[in-house]
Amino acid sequence: MFIKIKKIKNIAHKRLAIFYGISIMHRVKIIKEFLKVDKITIKVSKLHTEISTDSGIIKAVDDVSFHIEKGKVFGLIGESGSGKTMTAMSILRLVPPPGRIVMGEIDFEGKNLLNLTKKEMESIRGNRIGMIFQEPMTALNPVIRIGEQIGETIAFHGNLSRSDVKKRVLELLRQVGFEDPEKRYIQYPHQLSGGQRQRILIAMAISCNPSLLIADEPTTALDVATESQILYLLKELILGYGMSMLFITHNLNIMRRFGDYIGIMYAGRLLEEAAVDDFFNEPLHPYSRGLMESIFAFKGHEKRLKAIPGFVPRLSDLPEGCKFNPRCMYAMPRCRKDEPEVKKIGNERWVRCYLYQN
Numbered sequence: 001m002f003i004k005i006k007k008i009k010n011i012a013h014k015r016l017a018i019f020y021g022i023s024i025m026h027r028v029k030i031i032k033e034f035l036k037v038d039k040i041t042i043k044v045s046k047l048h049t050e051i052s053t054d055s056g057i058i059k060a061v062d063d064v065s066f067h068i069e070k071g072k073v074f075g076l077i078g079e080s081g082s083g084k085t086m087t088a089m090s091i092l093r094l095v096p097p098p099g100r101i102v103m104g105e106i107d108f109e110g111k112n113l114l115n116l117t118k119k120e121m122e123s124i125r126g127n128r129i130g131m132i133f134q135e136p137m138t139a140l141n142p143v144i145r146i147g148e149q150i151g152e153t154i155a156f157h158g159n160l161s162r163s164d165v166k167k168r169v170l171e172l173l174r175q176v177g178f179e180d181p182e183k184r185y186i187q188y189p190h191q192l193s194g195g196q197r198q199r200i201l202i203a204m205a206i207s208c209n210p211s212l213l214i215a216d217e218p219t220t221a222l223d224v225a226t227e228s229q230i231l232y233l234l235k236e237l238i239l240g241y242g243m244s245m246l247f248i249t250h251n252l253n254i255m256r257r258f259g260d261y262i263g264i265m266y267a268g269r270l271l272e273e274a275a276v277d278d279f280f281n282e283p284l285h286p287y288s289r290g291l292m293e294s295i296f297a298f299k300g301h302e303k304r305l306k307a308i309p310g311f312v313p314r315l316s317d318l319p320e321g322c323k324f325n326p327r328c329m330y331a332m333p334r335c336r337k338d339e340p341e342v343k344k345i346g347n348e349r350w351v352r353c354y355l356y357q358n
Helices: 002-021 024-039 084-091 118-124 146-157 162-175 181-185 194-205 224-241 252-258 276-281 286-293
Strands: 040-053 056-069 073-077 099-108 129-132 212-216 244-249 261-266 269-275
Touching (some): 056 244, 056 261, 056 269, 073 084, 084 099, 084 212, 084 244, 129 194, 146 162, 146 181, 212 224, 224 244, 224 252, 244 252, 252 276, 261 286, 269 276, 269 286
Antiparallel strands (some): 040 099, 261 269
16 A cells, blocks of 8 residues: 555646656646646537428528536526527437437546447436427326336436436435435326426436536426425525536526526527626627617616517528527628627626627
8 A cells, every 4th residue: 555655646746746857837728727627527519400401402501609617607688499409408418300410529537529430328318418399298208117217327328226226216306305205216207296396307307416517497387485395496406416507498487596607599690698697787699789689677667678679580590690680780781791790898708799899
């Protein structure tokens, strides 16, 4: 034992000698790279997902880039049909045909998910990346008991005995707020309320201690009180497990209370990204402002709510230039001709709009 420790110390001393033997600038670079790798759970770069149809190619996810740091919640906001769920499906490599990922990188725990084999991805889904689906009643099998459904994921990714799997399931049921886990273990989905079913999906998603949790509108079908309970539970789990989360929603109020960073998505593209506090203090993109002005809580009781004129364009019939220009009150001639590039506003904020470019 002493020899092993001495050997380890010698190796450490050699590495330190090498480290301090190089220039200060080189040392700083190494430290920055180390912190960068250790800090980021997932990095999506220039992701493109397309769907082939009889009328042509639909760009469901168009040049999307973002990253999520460890222990942080990144909210993906947008109207229905903006590409939020397709982005999540692309990360999980579950894009339904005739859709396909045509370009980009998804760097997760040092691996590009787009380069992995089908078998390698199966070892990551449900294990290192957990998923909470939008509608629990359709996500759960109605003829299989709750305990068996949660245990199936644990048994697939782990090497545990049947009794150990059951212990883990009961432990998870307690963690997600059930005071009577033995009773819930033998129940079927139809015997539970909507909030209870959502807790079951959360238990399934965290069963293998993932480093990334993807939640696709997990509170949409819940009442306000149950929604608050689920959000509180998710926040507790993130802090307890040190997980990162991609939270997909159309509800800005949720992200104001729950998120750390926010990305605004429209017609398959990200239009703005910012820290939550910065975003709610001053939304930059005209679409972001329109979303804010359409929410009752932000405008007060005495002011009439403003609706964003027009409709989200069909992905098969997108306008030229900026995709939001037909609905934008600030649209200029160049907006109708060319797509604006990303403009950085500070260190952790950017916007895709000509209003902020020279």
